[in-house]
Amino acid sequence: MLFYDVELASPLMLGTAQYPSPAILAAAVQASGAEVVTVSLRREASGNLAGQAFWSIIGALGTRVLPNTAGCRTVKEAVTTAHMAREVFGTPWIKLEVIGEEDTLQPDVFGLVEAARILTEEGFQVFPYTTEDLVVAERLLAAGCRVLMPWGAPIGSGRGLNNVFGLKMLRAHFPDVPLVVDAGIGLPSHAAAAMELGFDAVLLNTAVAKAGDPVGMAKAFALAVEAGRLARHSIPMEPREMASPSTPVIGKAMLA
Ligand SMILES: CC(=O)[C@@H](O)[C@H](O)COP(=O)(O)O
Secondary structure, eight states: OEETTEEOSOOEEEEOSSOSOHHHHHHHHHHHTOSEEEEEHHHHHTSTTTTHHHHHHHHHTOSEEEEEOTTOOSHHHHHHHHHHHHHHHOOSEEEEOOBOOTTTOOBOHHHHHHHHHHHHHTTOEEEEEEOSOHHHHHHHHHTTOSOBEEBSSSTTOOOOOSOHHHHHHHHHHOTTSOBEEESOOOSHHHHHHHHHTTOSEEEESHHHHTSSSHHHHHHHHHHHHHHHHHHHHTOOOOOOSSOOOOSOOTTOOTTO
8 A cells, every 4th residue: 555655565653652762662663563653743852852862763763754743732733843844854744633622632623624735735745643534534635635544542542443333434435545543552453453444554652652561562563463454355254143153063074
């Protein structure tokens, strides 16, 4: 699947916040096989690893960077942060977050569409963090987005796929649009489930950064997304309402 004309072998994208140390971050990214990491300009610029030191660590990972506008609550903030990101990282990619509600960190989808339109007109390649709402998805595509990133569950909640039906509908309505489940993934099985539904990638941060062993968990996610993708390509069986014997009845064995 192409993400703005970039082919990625790994369907795992990893966040870079909240790791116990830069060394563990680097080892986790390597173990995950992720070719894309996301970086929050606002959060890192105000954190312990502010400024050049953090950007050097990210640069040394050797991955593609998807800067994000995490923490932005208005269109203006998000657009300004995107401009800064393009300058710092020299990439047109931007993961666009415009947060609209404090308890759930739910996207402000109205602001999101507006910011997406402004940024795509300025030449950005926007990865919008959105809900599974089909109408919003249409508006984002009309605004020029060529990738959609619906949430699995609220950021940092680790709840997995809260609305499987909604995600399935999104996949069915937009079969040709690259879709990435972003946020709320807590376990490798959640990531595998997203891939089994036909999503093209998953983006996660907290589940790896806050694991007891982030490097081990990164590897577990790498295996899970591959398993989910292979299962999808292998065409899973249809679930049935009734039992159906899977073992030959005694007396009719094939060896008889
Ligand atoms: C890192 C980042 O961009 C987050 O905003 C993202 O949505 C990940 O969420 P989780 O931490 O829930 O995986």
